[in-house]
Amino acid sequence: MESQWVFNLLLVLQFILIVSLAVWVFRLSRKVKGIQRAAKDADLHQKKQIQVLASGSIGMGRRLVAIEKRLNMAVERQSELISKEGSSVSYNRAMELLEMGATVDDLVSKCGLIRAEAELISLLKKESRRNPNSSQPY
Template sequence: MESQWIFNLLLVLQFVFIIALAVWSFRLSSKLKHSMKEQEKADANQKKQVQVLASGSIGMGRRLVAIEKKLNIAVERQSEIISKESTGGVSYNRAMELLEMGATVDDLVSKCGLIRAEAELISLLKSESRRNSDHPYS
C-alpha cells in the first residue's frame, strides 16, 4: 500500500510539474509575442525615419545640383565679362593713344571696335582732360 501511495504522490507531483511548466511556457510565449510586436513597431518607425531622411537627402541633392549648375553659369559669365573687359580695356587704351596722335571719332570706331557713342565719350573726356591740364586752376 505504501508503494501505491508513493506512486500516487509521484503522479500528482508530475502533474503539478507539467501544469507549472505549461503556465510558465504560456507566459513566456505571451512575453515573446509582446516583444515581437514592440520590435515590429520599432522597425516600422525606423523605416519611416529612414524614408524621410532619404527623401530629404534626395531633395537636398537635387538642390545642390541646381545650385552647382547656376554657379557654373555664373562663373562662365564672369569669365566672359572679364575677357570682354580686358579686351575692352585694350580698346580704350588704344583709343586714348590714337586720340593723342590726333585721331578722329570715326578713326576710333573703325580701329578700336567701339560704338560711336563710346568713341565720342572718350574723345570728350580726352578734350576735357586737356583743358583741365592746360588751365589747372580754372
C-alpha cells in the first residue's frame, strides 16, 4: 500500500510539474510575442522617421540647387557689371590721354586696352576733332 501511495504522490508531482512547465511556456511565449510586437512597432517608427528625413533632405537639396543657380547668376551679373564699369573707366581714361597727346601704344600700356580698341578710340577722337559739330561718343 505504501508503494501505491508513493507512486500516486510521484504522479501528482509529475502532473504539477507538467502544468507548471506549461504555464511557464505560455507566459514565456506571451513575453516573446510582446517583444516581437515592440520590435515591429520600433521598426515601423524608424522607417517613418527615415522617410521624413529623406523627404526633408530631398527638399533641402532642391532648395540648395535653386540657391546655387541664383548665386551663379548673381556672380555672372556682377562680373558683367564690373567689366562694363571697368571698360568705361578705361575708355574715359584713354580719351583723356588722347587729349593730352598720347599715342596708341600709350593707350595699350596705360589703360589695359587691346590694340584694336586703342586704335578705334584714337580714330574716333580724330574724327571728332575734324567734325566739331557732331556729338562726341564719349
